[in-house]
Amino acid sequence: MKTLMATTLGLCFAAAPLFAAGHASGDAEAGEKVFKKCKACHAIVDADDNTIVKGGRTGPNLYGVFMRTAGSVEGFKYGKSLVAAGEAGLEWNEEDFLAYVTDPKKFLRTYLDDKKAKSKMAFKLKGDEDRADVWAYLVSVGPEPEAEMEAETENESASN
Secondary structure, three states: OHHHHHHHHHHHHHHHHHHHOOOOOOOHHHHHHHHHHOOOOOOEEOOOOOEEEOOOOOOOOOOOOOOOEOOOOOOOOOOHHHHHHHHOOOEOOHHHHHHHHHOHHHHHHHHHOOOOOOOOOOOOOOOHHHHHHHHHHHHHHOOOHHHHHHHHHHHHHHHO
16 A cells, blocks of 8 residues: 555656646657747747747747637737637647647637638648647746636636
8 A cells, every 4th residue: 555655656746747837748848949830920928028939920929828718819810710719718728739730720620610710820730749849838938827727717706
C-alpha cells in the first residue's frame, strides 16, 4: 500500500510541469521554434502592450488564447464562421486548437455543423508534435491559466 501511494505521489510530481504549463501536452521550447511559421500572420503582445513575439497582423494576437472565446479579440475583424463558433461556445483549449490548426475550414464546418462554414486562416500546421508544441508555447507565454479562469469565475459571479 505504501509503495502504491509513493508511486502515485511520484507520478503526480512528475506530471506537475504539464499542469503548470497550462494543461499543454507539448514542449513549449520546441513550440517557440515552430511558432516562427505562425508569426507571419500572428503576433503575441501581452495585456500591457509588451511584445513577446513581433509578427504580422493578418491574424489575431495570440496572447492569452487559452480558454479565450473564439473570435473575440477586440479590434480584430474575424470571419463570420469563427465568430459564430465563439457564439456557440467555442473557447480555445488544447483539443480544439489542435484540430483547428490541422484544418481550419474542416474544423469550423464540423464544429458548426455547417457545410458552408469558412475560415480566413488557410494555413494548416502539419505534424501532431508541432501542433502540440505550438499550443504549449502559446500557453507558456500567456497569463497563468488558473488566474485567468479565476478572473472569469469572479466576473460571472459579479454579473449574477
